[in-house]
Amino acid sequence: MRYQRPKGTADILPGDSEKWQYVEKTAREVFKTYQFKEIRTxxxxxxxxxxxxxxxxSDIVTKEMYDFHDKGDRHxxxxxxxTAGVVRAFVENKLYGPQVLKPYKVYYMGPMxxxxxxxxxxxxxxxQLGVEAFGSESAALDVEVIAMGFNLLKKFGLNDLKLVINTLGDQQTRDDYRQALIDYLEPHFEELSDDSRARLHKNPLRVLDSKAPEDQKFVADAPSILDYLTPEAKAHFEEAKELLTALDIPFEIDANMVRGLDYYNHTIFEIMTNSKSLGQGYTTICAGGRYNGLVKELGGPETSGVGFGLGVERLLVLMDAESIEFPVDNDLDVYVVGIGDAANATTLKLAQAVRGAGLTxxxxxxxxxxxxxxxxxxxxNARYTMTVGDSEIENGVVNVKSMATGEETQVKMADIFADVKKVLRAN
RNA sequence: GCGGUAUUGGCGAAGUGGUUAACGCACCGGAUUGUGGCUCCGGCACGCGUGGGUUCGAUUCCCACAUACCGCCCCA
Known part of the structure; x- marks a missing residue:
C-alpha cells in the first residue's frame, strides 16, 4: 500500500454515502420547517x-487546531x-443591521x-450539522432550538434520548458563582487533582466537569449555580423550563453541566443517549446553548445567539448501533443485455432511451x-431486462423480461423509443 | 501528547522459525454454442502493514515507523 489517507480521515464510499445523503436531506427538511436557512462559510x-x-x-488553541501559514504568510x-465562522460571517455581512429580519436563523453542515x-x-x-439564531433574547428561541434538535434526532429514529439542561446565567451570575466556587474549593486545594488545581482560578466551572475521583466528592457538595442566579437569569431559565414543559419535551437539570468557553450564558443543553456504541453511560450526541459575548468578541455589536452542533459521524455510529434502517433506493429499472458486437450501439441507444424517460x-x-x-x-435488482442480439436488430424488436416473474415478451423497438414507460407498464 | 491491543488475498478468517499459507464469502470461467437467483467443477496471496535486525532460514523472534481500535488528555 503506497498511499493511504491521512491519519484520522475517512473515505465515504457508495453504500455509506447514501446514509449521509439521507441524514443531510432529513436535516434540511426539518430545519426548513423551522425556517432556518442554509449558510455556507x-x-x-x-x-x-x-x-x-x-x-x-486552553489546549484547544495550542494543541487541537489544524493551523498553518499559507504562501502569503497568513495564519x-x-x-x-x-459557530465561530458563522458569527464572523454574521458580523462581516452586517446581518445585525435593522433591515435584516430577526432572529436571523441559519444552519450549516460540513467538514470540521x-x-x-x-x-x-x-x-x-x-x-457537523449545526444551527445558529441571532438577535433575540427570548427563551422561546432557546426552546425552539432545543426542540428542533430533539425532533431531528427523533426523526432519525432515535428514541433512548435524554435532554439535559442547565443555565450559566448572566455575567453577574457567573461572577458571583465563580467566586463562590473558588471560596468553596480553595480550602481543599491540596486535595484536588492536578488538572483541577490548575483550573481553579483560570476556569473554576471546569472543575465541576472533572472526572477525577478525588474531585468528585467536592463536586457533589459544591454550591449550585442555580442558587446564584440573578432575578433576570432566573426568569429566563424558568421561562425556558415552562416552554419545554408546554411542548411536552421531558428534561433533566444538571447544575454541574458547564461549557469550557466564556461566551456561553443562560441556557445550555445536551441531548444524550444511553447507547453503548458511543461509550459507557449517557453520552452527548447534540450540544448547544446560548452565547452572548461571541458576536461582540468578533467585532459586532452586542448581539445574542443560540445554537447547537451535532456530530454526523457519531450520529451514524449511533444509528448503526440502533439498527436503524436507512431508506435507500438502489433499484434499477432496466438492464439492457446486448449480445454480440453488432448490438453495442443498439444497447446504448436503448439505455439512453430509458434514461431519457427518467428511469434508471x-x-x-x-x-x-x-x-x-x-x-x-x-x-x-433490475426490474426489467431488455435483450437485443443480431436477430432482434434485424427484426426491429427487443425482448423485454420482467425479472420478478421471469416472463419475456417481444416488443417493437420503435415502441420503446416512442414511450418506454408505456411498454414497461404493459409487461 | 501518553498508555494498551491489533495489522495475513477484494472481504471475513485459520495457521507455522524451514520445501505447496487452511477454510468461507465475493469475483471470474465452465457444466447450460443467447438469459438471473439453486447445484456441481475449476480459477483466484508478485506472498502474511512498511523498513531494519537476529538466524543456515522468518509471515512466524526483536526494534523502529505507519495505520486502526480502546483508554487518558481534550471535546469550541
Missing part, C-alpha cells in the same frame, strides 16, 4: 477567528467547529477539523456473455 478562517472565540488559553486555521487522536466516531476531519438504466461494458449480464441484472 469557508472551511478555513484566519487563526484569530477561532483563537478569539475559544479564548486563546489560517481549518475550522474546528461551525481537529488535530487529535482519532477514535471511533472521532476523526481529524469530521462533519444499466448495461454491460465488458463484453460479457448473456449469462453474466443477466447475473449482473439480478445483482443490481
Amino acid at each position: 469557508p472551511m478555513f478562517e484566519n487563526f484569530e477567528v477561532f483563537s478569539r472565540s475559544a479564548g486563546d488559553t 489560517v486555521t481549518l475550522r474546528p467547529e461551525g 477539523f481537529r488535530y487529535e487522536r482519532p477514535q471511533s466516531g472521532r476523526l481529524r476531519e469530521f462533519h 438504466a444499466e448495461r454491460d461494458y465488458l463484453n460479457r456473455k448473456p449469462k453474466a449480464q443477466f447475473k449482473s441484472a439480478d445483482r443490481l
Whole structure:
C-alpha cells in the first residue's frame, strides 16, 4: 500500500454515502420547517477567528487546531467547529443591521477539523450539522432550538434520548458563582487533582466537569449555580423550563453541566443517549446553548445567539448501533443485455432511451456473455431486462423480461423509443 | 501528547522459525454454442502493514515507523 489517507480521515464510499445523503436531506427538511436557512462559510478562517472565540488559553488553541501559514504568510486555521465562522460571517455581512429580519436563523453542515487522536466516531476531519439564531433574547428561541434538535434526532429514529439542561446565567451570575466556587474549593486545594488545581482560578466551572475521583466528592457538595442566579437569569431559565414543559419535551437539570468557553450564558443543553456504541453511560450526541459575548468578541455589536452542533459521524455510529434502517433506493429499472458486437450501439441507444424517460438504466461494458449480464441484472435488482442480439436488430424488436416473474415478451423497438414507460407498464 | 491491543488475498478468517499459507464469502470461467437467483467443477496471496535486525532460514523472534481500535488528555 503506497498511499493511504491521512491519519484520522475517512473515505465515504457508495453504500455509506447514501446514509449521509439521507441524514443531510432529513436535516434540511426539518430545519426548513423551522425556517432556518442554509449558510455556507469557508472551511478555513484566519487563526484569530477561532483563537478569539475559544479564548486563546486552553489546549484547544495550542494543541487541537489544524493551523498553518499559507504562501502569503497568513495564519489560517481549518475550522474546528461551525459557530465561530458563522458569527464572523454574521458580523462581516452586517446581518445585525435593522433591515435584516430577526432572529436571523441559519444552519450549516460540513467538514470540521481537529488535530487529535482519532477514535471511533472521532476523526481529524469530521462533519457537523449545526444551527445558529441571532438577535433575540427570548427563551422561546432557546426552546425552539432545543426542540428542533430533539425532533431531528427523533426523526432519525432515535428514541433512548435524554435532554439535559442547565443555565450559566448572566455575567453577574457567573461572577458571583465563580467566586463562590473558588471560596468553596480553595480550602481543599491540596486535595484536588492536578488538572483541577490548575483550573481553579483560570476556569473554576471546569472543575465541576472533572472526572477525577478525588474531585468528585467536592463536586457533589459544591454550591449550585442555580442558587446564584440573578432575578433576570432566573426568569429566563424558568421561562425556558415552562416552554419545554408546554411542548411536552421531558428534561433533566444538571447544575454541574458547564461549557469550557466564556461566551456561553443562560441556557445550555445536551441531548444524550444511553447507547453503548458511543461509550459507557449517557453520552452527548447534540450540544448547544446560548452565547452572548461571541458576536461582540468578533467585532459586532452586542448581539445574542443560540445554537447547537451535532456530530454526523457519531450520529451514524449511533444509528448503526440502533439498527436503524436507512431508506435507500438502489433499484434499477432496466438492464439492457446486448449480445454480440453488432448490438453495442443498439444497447446504448436503448439505455439512453430509458434514461431519457427518467428511469434508471444499466448495461454491460465488458463484453460479457448473456449469462453474466443477466447475473449482473439480478445483482443490481433490475426490474426489467431488455435483450437485443443480431436477430432482434434485424427484426426491429427487443425482448423485454420482467425479472420478478421471469416472463419475456417481444416488443417493437420503435415502441420503446416512442414511450418506454408505456411498454414497461404493459409487461 | 501518553498508555494498551491489533495489522495475513477484494472481504471475513485459520495457521507455522524451514520445501505447496487452511477454510468461507465475493469475483471470474465452465457444466447450460443467447438469459438471473439453486447445484456441481475449476480459477483466484508478485506472498502474511512498511523498513531494519537476529538466524543456515522468518509471515512466524526483536526494534523502529505507519495505520486502526480502546483508554487518558481534550471535546469550541
